[in-house]
Amino acid sequence: MRIKFLAVIFFLASLPAFVSYAPAQELGPQYTKIKDGIYVYAGVLNEANSTIILTQEGVVLIDTGQRPKDSHIVAAAIKKLTSQPVRFIIHTEPHSDHILGDFVFSPPAIVIAHNGATESVKQSASFTPERIEKEMSASAEMRSAFKGFRLVTPHIEYRDKMTLNVGERTFELYYLKNVHSEADTAIWLPKERVLFTAASVGVKRFGNHRPFVSIPDTLSAIRMMRALNPEAVIPGHGVPGSVKILDDMERYYDRLMEGVGAMVKAGKSLDEIKKELKIPGTEDWEGKDRFPNNIEAAYRGVTGK
Numbered sequence: 250m251r252i253k254f255l256a257v258i259f260f261l262a263s264l265p266a267f268v269s270y271a272p273a274q275e276l277g278p279q280y281t282k283i284k285d286g287i288y289v290y291a292g293v294l295n296e297a298n299s300t301i302i303l304t305q306e307g308v309v310l311i312d313t314g315q316r317p318k319d320s321h322i323v324a325a326a327i328k329k330l331t332s333q334p335v336r337f338i339i340h341t342e343p344h345s346d347h348i349l350g351d352f353v354f355s356p357p358a359i360v361i362a363h364n365g366a367t368e369s370v371k372q373s374a375s376f377t378p379e380r381i382e383k384e385m386s387a388s389a390e391m392r393s394a395f396k397g398f399r400l401v402t403p404h405i406e407y408r409d410k411m412t413l414n415v416g417e418r419t420f421e422l423y424y425l426k427n428v429h430s431e432a433d434t435a436i437w438l439p440k441e442r443v444l445f446t447a448a449s450v451g452v453k454r455f456g457n458h459r460p461f462v463s464i465p466d467t468l469s470a471i472r473m474m475r476a477l478n479p480e481a482v483i484p485g486h487g488v489p490g491s492v493k494i495l496d497d498m499e500r501y502y503d504r505l506m507e508g509v510g511a512m513v514k515a516g517k518s519l520d521e522i523k524k525e526l527k528i529p530g531t532e533d534w535e536g537k538d539r540f541p542n543n544i545e546a547a548y549r550g551v552t553g554k
């Protein structure tokens with residue numbers, strides 16, 4: 250008896266520390282099963298992720314997909330998994346590729362985002378009636394996906410930190426300042442050790458940084474998330490993985506800040522830095538045309554202007 254017990258302990262201890270992701274066969278190849286009851290959907294690689302999280306008290310969704318067509322696909326998958334409704338939608342950011350399909354689930358779902366999300370939606374050119382009409386008229390398929398469309402803005406806007414308990418699961422929401430949009434939220438499931446990073450990090454991909462984005466703030470956000478020691482990391486866009494996603498991005502931003510810092514010290518202009526700076530390890534990254542924009546963001550961080 251005792252030997253058997255020890256053998257089990259030894260077996261458990263010898264399991265590899267990394268998480269391997271079997272595809273969620275029952276839902277289709279566009280889904281990745283992260284853990285029991287947690288499924289990430291992306292229609293096409295690097296489109297916005299939408300995650301289904303089942304609980305004993307209903308479904309929690311993290312973002313609702315790139316466009317309404319995707320939200321309907323996610324809604325159909327949920328019906329296969331459970332008879333329970335979507336109770337909460339948590340937004341990682343207020344851009345249209347994460348929230349446009351909210352109307353498919355809300356009402357009755359309650360939408361939660363960081364303070365500033367509603368204002369960001371109101372100010373954005375992506376949600377004007379003309380823009381929506383243009384998207385709808387792209388194809389008969391799009392028009393049918395937009396059936397019943399209404400713009401949903403968050404019912405709850407939290408500040409800095411929030412805890413949501415649904416069934417057996419706990420969701421800790423953390424505001425990420427100046428990383429991508431006006432209202433970015435990281436979501437941490439402490440029991441499952443699953444982290445949603447929002448668009449603070451990409452996977453082998455350069456981000457497009459708006460003028461208010463700060464690389465020093467982004468580095469602080471990455472270090473805060475890294476300290477949680479997650480087992481699984483799900484970025485706003487891109488294939489889910491491990492802490493390596495955070496480590497790769499931290500290394501890139503550190504090198505970018507160091508490189509730009511050294512060149513500024515040597516008296517180089519922003520244009521010269523854009524021409525000369527190379528960051529080893531990013532040769533195979535996607536979105537190279539956004540690298541000059543990354544240099545501008547680092548330049549603001551180094552010079553304060």
Ligand SMILES: [Zn+2]
Nearest residue numbers: 342344430448
């Ligand atoms: Zn965005």
